[in-house]
Amino acid sequence: MSEKKNWRYGFFLGCVIPNRYPMIERSIREVFEELNAELLDLPGASCCPAPGVFRAFHIPTWLVIAARNISIAEELGVNPITGCNGCYGTLRDAWYDLEHNPEEKKHVNQLLAKVGRKYNGNLEPKHVVQALYLDMGLDYLRDHIKYKFKDLKVAVHYGCHIVKPSDKRPWNGEYEAPEFLDEIVEITGAKSIDYKDKYMCCGAGGAVRTAVKEVAADFTREKLVNIRDAGADIIINCCPFCHLQLDLGQVEVNNFYHDIIGEPFKIPVIYITQLLGVAMGIDPNRLGLIKNHELSGVSPFIPVEPFMEKIKQQLT
Amino acid sequence: MSDNVEKYIKRKVYKSENSRIAQKFVDAGLEKIRACINCGTCTGSCPSGRRTAYRTRSAIRKALTGDESVLQDIDIWLCSTCYYCYERCPRDIPVTDMIIKLRNIAVEEGYILDSHFTLANDIFYATGHGVPANGEANKKWQDLRESYGLPPLPPTVHSYPEAVKECQTLMKEAGFRKLLDNAKKLKEERKSVEENKEKEQEKEKESK
Numbered sequence: 116m117s118e119k120k121n122w123r124y125g126f127f128l129g130c131v132i133p134n135r136y137p138m139i140e141r142s143i144r145e146v147f148e149e150l151n152a153e154l155l156d157l158p159g160a161s162c163c164p165a166p167g168v169f170r171a172f173h174i175p176t177w178l179v180i181a182a183r184n185i186s187i188a189e190e191l192g193v194n195p196i197t198g199c200n201g202c203y204g205t206l207r208d209a210w211y212d213l214e215h216n217p218e219e220k221k222h223v224n225q226l227l228a229k230v231g232r233k234y235n236g237n238l239e240p241k242h243v244v245q246a247l248y249l250d251m252g253l254d255y256l257r258d259h260i261k262y263k264f265k266d267l268k269v270a271v272h273y274g275c276h277i278v279k280p281s282d283k284r285p286w287n288g289e290y291e292a293p294e295f296l297d298e299i300v301e302i303t304g305a306k307s308i309d310y311k312d313k314y315m316c317c318g319a320g321g322a323v324r325t326a327v328k329e330v331a332a333d334f335t336r337e338k339l340v341n342i343r344d345a346g347a348d349i350i351i352n353c354c355p356f357c358h359l360q361l362d363l364g365q366v367e368v369n370n371f372y373h374d375i376i377g378e379p380f381k382i383p384v385i386y387i388t389q390l391l392g393v394a395m396g397i398d399p400n401r402l403g404l405i406k407n408h409e410l411s412g413v414s415p416f417i418p419v420e421p422f423m424e425k426i427k428q429q430l431t
Numbered sequence: 432m433s434d435n436v437e438k439y440i441k442r443k444v445y446k447s448e449n450s451r452i453a454q455k456f457v458d459a460g461l462e463k464i465r466a467c468i469n470c471g472t473c474t475g476s477c478p479s480g481r482r483t484a485y486r487t488r489s490a491i492r493k494a495l496t497g498d499e500s501v502l503q504d505i506d507i508w509l510c511s512t513c514y515y516c517y518e519r520c521p522r523d524i525p526v527t528d529m530i531i532k533l534r535n536i537a538v539e540e541g542y543i544l545d546s547h548f549t550l551a552n553d554i555f556y557a558t559g560h561g562v563p564a565n566g567e568a569n570k571k572w573q574d575l576r577e578s579y580g581l582p583p584l585p586p587t588v589h590s591y592p593e594a595v596k597e598c599q600t601l602m603k604e605a606g607f608r609k610l611l612d613n614a615k616k617l618k619e620e621r622k623s624v625e626e627n628k629e630k631e632q633e634k635e636k637e638s639k
Contacts, residue, residue, distance in 0.1 A: 128585050128586075128587055130560045130561045130562035130563070131562050133564065133576070133581075133585035133587065134560065134562050134563060134564035134569075134572055134585070135562055135564075135572065137572075137575055137576040137579050137581050138579055140579075140581060140585075141579045141580060141581060156586040157586070157587075158586050158590070158591055158594075159586075159587065159588055159590075159591035159593075159594030159597070160586075160587050160588070160594075161559035161560065161587065161588045161594065161595075161598050162555055162559060162560050162561040162562075164555065164561065165561045166512065167511070167512045168547065168550060168551070168561065169551065169555060169561070170531055171512075171531050171534040171535065171538075172534070172535065172538050172543070172547070172551055172607075172610070173535060173538065173605070173606070173607050173610050174531070174532070174535055175605045175606060175607075176601075176602050176605040176606070176607040176610075178605075179601050179604075179605045180598060180601060180602070183597070183598070183601060226601055226604045226605060227601070229600060229601075229604055230597045230600055230601060275511075275512070275513040275514055276512075276514075279513070279514035279515075279517070279518060280514050280517055280518070280525070280527070281518060290514075290518055291518075315478055315513075316478050316511045316513035318478075318511055319511070320511045320512050320513070321510050321511040321512035321513070322508055322534075322547060323479070323508070323509055323510070323511045325544075325546050325547060325550055326505065326508045326509065326544055326546065326547065327505075327509065330479070330482065330483055330509055331511075333482045334478060334479075334482070334511065337482075401580070403579045406578075407578045407579070408574065408575065408578035410571050410574055410575055410578070411571075412571065413571055413572065413575045414575070
């Protein structure tokens, strides 16, 4: 354990990753360990709070709770890192807004002082994919690849808040057609395929899923039709809320829109560190890809076995 | 900002157009909304507008002209905050932020959906998580965590009860508790007004 790590981050879990898709949490922890990056827990962290709902209800509350979460990482002297686009949106936007508004920052600190905390703003919040791509880099990742897929067609789904608003993101203003996630996918030997409206939203965000589930599912239906038409074997994403919408939402689409979609959808939805992990030679058990329980009504709602078959056939 | 846009923002407007909502935008430093020329790029870029009645341009126009129905319609809650309108606006208006601000004003005036109120009050305020895994009702999610070799509850507010209290203190201090209580009161008042109206209409029918 005393071995020197190349990178240290404060792992901001958020809500959906630990509480609905723990296999994502496990896979991020395992992949970062293998890449010699340390993830410190952020004790007592809360909901980020979600940018589309809680910010939409009350911006001042959103801002102060976000600042509290960042301050927990600051206490440990590490950059907060998240695997969720929603948490990323909140932590990063709050960080950006506070840096550009000293009055607001002063006010937030007055509130935080009442619970004995302080927000500095000197540690940029990061996304897991940002750490993989910008901090570590493709060459470093490539050095850790042990097995390569020979024939795996992947539909990459970015989600919205990893790239937008682009003035508050680290991708040089790119938001219409980013390629960083496709590049990470392709070092595993998988092929990132083109599909219509690839950068479209999954439909869950912005309080829409909670407001009208059918509307959220209609976004998802359009995406799934385009993904199936392009012949994808699996969907890769980097956000647990998109992940939920594409996984559980797939069941909902099959249910709500069965009369217009033809065959029900059954496309496995895989998180980026699960894909990267298997190519790095990490046991699929440690990436949350193998079911070890008899529970019902839990994630994943679309079986990932077709993906496991590809692993068995190709990664040897 | 070009002089032309500056001119639009600062222009004198006829008082009926200087709506209460528009004034709230100005107070919040979002006077950029006045640069809107209603070109429709936002609506054309909106994935929600392709399948719902939500029209971004229309919502912004209503906010500008003081048509307060914009606060009551469900439409502004159908924006998934994908930020295409924000990115593509030729007048550099942060459109998505405007919609979020509009929602803040709507909640202030008691226009919040029941499902959103429950999420804010019974879940987020009570537990500190927007999607919790604690309690008997969520036992299966704790078991699922364990099946993947993780502790049943994450090292978040779920494992630190004092952290939940800390979040609640901050929410109270920021005005969230008051906002929710007020929204609930306004919602109930409106509901009872409607119920009374219905009762009177029925009485009228009976007397006829």
